[in-house]
Amino acid sequence: MMILVTGGSGSGKSAFAENCVVSLGSEKRIYIATMYxxxxxxxxxxxxxxxxxxxxxxxxxxxxTGLSGVHVxxxxxxxxxxxxxxxxxxxxxxxGAHERTYDEITKGILxxxxxxxxxxxxxxxIFSEAVCYQGDTxxxxxxxxxxxxxxxxxxxxxxxxxxxxxxxxxxxTEIPKITGEEKTxxxxx
Amino acid sequence: xEMIIGGAFQGKASYAEKMYPGxxxxxxxxLSAEELFCAEGVLGFHEFIRREMQAExxxxxxxxxxxxxxxxxxxxxxxxxxxxxxxxxxxxAYRERVxxxxxxxxxxxxxxxxxxxxxxxxxxxx
Numbered sequence: 001m002m003i004l005v006t007g008g009s010g011s012g013k014s015a016f017a018e019n020c021v022v023s024l025g026s027e028k029r030i031y032i033a034t035m036y037x038x039x040x041x042x043x044x045x046x047x048x049x050x051x052x053x054x055x056x057x058x059x060x061x062x063x064x065t066g067l068s069g070v071h072v073x074x075x076x077x078x079x080x081x082x083x084x085x086x087x088x089x090x091x092x093x094x095x096g097a098h099e100r101t102y103d104e105i106t107k108g109i110l111x112x113x114x115x116x117x118x119x120x121x122x123x124x125x126i127f128s129e130a131v132c133y134q135g136d137t138x139x140x141x142x143x144x145x146x147x148x149x150x151x152x153x154x155x156x157x158x159x160x161x162x163x164x165x166x167x168x169x170x171x172x173t174e175i176p177k178i179t180g181e182e183k184t185x186x187x188x189x
Numbered sequence: 190x191e192m193i194i195g196g197a198f199q200g201k202a203s204y205a206e207k208m209y210p211g212x213x214x215x216x217x218x219x220l221s222a223e224e225l226f227c228a229e230g231v232l233g234f235h236e237f238i239r240r241e242m243q244a245e246x247x248x249x250x251x252x253x254x255x256x257x258x259x260x261x262x263x264x265x266x267x268x269x270x271x272x273x274x275x276x277x278x279x280x281x282a283y284r285e286r287v288x289x290x291x292x293x294x295x296x297x298x299x300x301x302x303x304x305x306x307x308x309x310x311x312x313x314x315x
Contacts (some may be wrong), residue, residue, distance in 0.1 A: 008270030010288020041281075128196065129272030137273060162268075162303060163194065163288070165312045172300035 012164035068110025083123035200307035252293035
């Protein structure tokens with residue numbers, strides 16, 4: 001099963017996604033971290049996320065670019081966070097895929113789906129504001145928007161998390177709805 | 190506690206005033222922290238957070254304190270986290286803080302309504 005979790009900044013997407021993983025059962029849990037720690041602010045962010053994940057039984061795998069080459073144990077549950085960082089890395093980092101970003105990432109997602117029992121992807125809503133962008137930033141928005149559409153298409157469930165509350169915009173009928181509520185075997189929210 | 194949230198200029202205040210006709214509303218852009226802790230309802234709660242941060246007052250425990258001291262308040266707030274990461278460090282911090290505070294308050298709230306184009310969509314009701 002694949003679940004897409006999206007939402008605005010600081011909306012509680014990560015906590016919800018982590019609890020989705022925990023409520024999916026006790027298979028091996030892999031966290032694919034995509035944020036490159038390039039400055040103090042991002043290092044602080046990474047630290048905060050590590051703290052949130054602590055005690056939830058994740059093995060962390062860092063992937064800043066080249067998702068299609070990532071191997072995970074057969075039948076595991078994968079949480080990939082966050083697509084907005086991965087797209088930025090592929091587009092703007094030297095070793096990134098640049099104009100092949102969409103192909104590289106969609107290939108990577110399909111490859112992960114083949115290996116994992118469950119795949120949860122966290123992405124970001126950055127598409128509703130008044131500021132006009134040009135050049136690289138606009139190209140980035142276009143690419144992430146297209147990838148988000150691909151992800152929703154691939155997913156069995158897709159939810160926008162609004163201040164911690166999941167608002168589903170895609171729900172499979174056969175699969176029980178994941179509430180994302182915290183289970184007792186996890187760490188504290 | 191109840192929350193009414195949504196983008197800017199979506200009719201949140203009118204919606205709130207209609208839903209809670211008996212309430213004396215305060216404005217987030219004007220009220221002090223002490224007034225917040227005894228207000229019945231606040232419009233533009235995000236403005237309060239911005240002012241506190243501009244004045245370099247600590248907002249880390251604001252949600253917790255509000256829950257403790259004024260658990261019945263009705264809060265109306267903009268959602269501000271739906272754009273590209275701002276270039277300015279203060280804007281980035283403000284945007285994230287509004288999200289964190291409102292997420293904590295939403296978890297405590299009995300009811301959360303999101304207003305779009307003047308229409309309220311209840312996304313939490315317990």
